[in-house]
Amino acid sequence: MEGAALLKMELPVNRALSARYDALIASGEIKEDPVQREAVRHLDLLNTRLAETRLASKKSSLGWLFAKKKNQLWSAVKGLYMWGGVGRGKTMLMDLYYEVTVIQRKRRVHFHEFMTDVHERIHEHRQAHKRGEVKGDDPILPVANQIAAETRLLLFDEFSVTDIADAMILGRLFTQLFEKGVIVVATSNVNPSNLYKDGLNRQLFIPFITMLKSQVEVLHLDSPTDYRLEKLAGAPVYVTPLGQQADTEMDRLWTKLTHGMKSHAEELENKGRKIPVPCVASGAARFSFDNLCMQPLGASDYLRIANAYSTVFIEDIPVLSKARRNEAKRFINLIDTLYDNGIRIVVSAEAEPQELYTSEDGTEAFEFDRTSSRLIEMRSEAYLAGERREIHA
Known part of the structure; x- marks a missing residue:
């Protein structure tokens, strides 16, 4: 079967990404790569888990009484953090996964763009507080509530932390996002243990790294081929x-x-x-x-x-x-x-x-x-x- 035709087929959730990857190989667009294949396997497993969790959460969707339980269901799903050098196929895998994921409330964004948006939301909340339009001067919880209401699955390209302003709010922000059942899939050139390496006051950032690694599977795309x-x-x-x-x-x-x-x-x-x-x-x-x-x-x-x-x-x-x-x-x-x-x-x-x-x-x-x-x-x-x-x- 031609690759383009195969791409259009509706396929089982547990191998949706595998089918698209196979189609690209069959069409000659890419070569089989065992490291990429392992990433595809992880992403298909994640998609299956998301489908199962979505079904389970619908069964308990009886209003606000079950909101906490639903968040707990989603929080139990681990995302994926794929890191490796340039040219290893990270972005291609993210392209394919974005197409096949069962989640409708999804957002794919470069991590720098996401943090710019977060800072804008924080600024807006503080201005609203000054005008007396909202209560509470801490913007992190309301900003996390906004993001969680909009997005179940956050897909980050180029996860990297170099800015101290970002580093200082990430821990508190993602504590709230993960508690609300937001799932993260990310690509990066950097091992998560080395995020914000040599950054100012990095010791304050270490708890975020620990939390992130508890919420995602970490996969090193260490293919020798660029x-x-x-x-x-x-x-x-x-x-x-x-x-x-x-x-x-x-x-x-x-x-x-x-x-x-x-x-x-x-x-x-x-x-x-x-x-x-x-x-x-x-x-x-x-x-x-x-x-x-x-x-x-x-x-x-x-x-x-x-x-x-x-x-x-x-x-x-x-x-x-x-x-x-x-x-x-x-x-x-x-x-x-x-x-x-x-x-x-x-x-x-x-x-x-x-x-x-x-x-x-x-x-x-x-x-x-x-x-x-x-x-x-x-x-x-x-x-x-x-x-x-x-x-x-």
């Missing part, structure tokens, strides 16, 4: 000149890298502003040059993108002159940030790197020499497999 590198190795990740052939090649590389997964648009939060991301799939993001360099974006915005995606497509990069120095400056900042964080890029450009900036004088001309050099390095297999990716991990 599949994202495998798909890009030998590929023309710098496509020039622009035109129909370049567009076709970019489409081909995108489909290959994302396993043909359906893409979607999303927004990233950064310092109260939103960064539109027009195309996202399987942990990769796809932008045009105009999206990134014709908009008022700065280094912190590019860092936000680097922290969210391990591979970035940049299309239709034009040759730049001194008359477009603002766009050139943004492009320099963009490439510096992606390079410094070891992010893999696939680009289509009007010319080779050393020919992308035509002016020979001014600060941008000097800085663009570095950009050209980095673009050349970033298309090499040495960079794609290099140590710089460890910065991002």
